[in-house]
């Protein structure tokens with residue numbers, strides 16, 4: 001029986017944490033009976049830090065005229081991919097800022113360049129807001145934007161920018177960002193074209209628990225419709241250097257208890273999601289490891305570079321060996337995966 005929104009809310013409020021862990025683990029075992037926990041060797045490439053969206057929770061972006069504003073050259077991007085290949089990586093998580101001037105042709109050239117030069121690398125790139133803006137500034141539809149990039153080699157898009165899919169919350173934390181319906185529409189159109197994606201959630205700002213459950217409900221409904229989400233990833237707001245925390249000092253740092261609680265309920269509620277990632281980058285390696293006992297079956301990525309999160313103060317780094325150790329430690333079998341969650345190498 002599928003969990004209702006009311007039942008999910010009740011579990012968030014009243015569920016015993018250990019019991020939630022057991023229930024989420026049981027569900028994870030049904031979906032992943034071999035006890036394998038995966039991770040991907042990838043690299044974040046933030047091709048520009050120029051952004052006009054001014055999200056109040058973001059410490060990464062710069063105005064176009066800032067001294068340290070940048071757009072990476074193709075050569076600089078190549079160098080980063082070369083370094084990734086040296087450690088056996090298969091994926092680049094490729095995201096900007098939302099640059100006010102770059103149009104579809106620039107992105108087509110970029111995707112084509114990477115795809116042709118590095119055929120073994122999957123471009124997991126461009127958030128909904130970037131895609132929506134590329135379409136707008138190029139005066140084309142979102143379908144055309146997606147299909148043109150797909151034709152050049154874009155096969156996967158990240159869920160970034162979902163934050164909480166509530167326009168009330170978005171109007172407070174990121175008033176210029178696309179509304180919930182547009183985020184969902186970009187993913188719907190991508191899925192129709194065969195571009196798979198992930199769904200994310202950033203909680204811990206001004207949302208209510210009802211809004212968290214509604215967020216899950218919206219992505220569960222879209223997954224029913226398209227089946228195009230490969231995974232769900234959630235993290236708590238990392239706010240040390242951001243405008244949002246100055247404007248809303250009442251925002252509390254979120255506890256590990258709450259992270260594990262929400263993660264477990266998400267595993268139970270999102271019954272049509274095969275994969276749930278643990279976010280060690282924001283929670284730290286040991287809570288990231290604990291998340292594997294609360295429904296997560298994937299430890300995310302080795303994260304060679306993560307400027308967006310690091311700028312806001314969460315500077316964890318973890319080498320492949322440590323990922324393997326953390327997974328072994330809780331009695332699971334570590335494995336490297338690709339973007340499609342196919343196992344590439346096991347470490348029994």
Ligand code: SF4
Nearest residue numbers: 051053054055058097
């Ligand atoms: S979160 Fe993304 S869209 Fe928002 S300001 Fe930062 S870079 Fe721009």
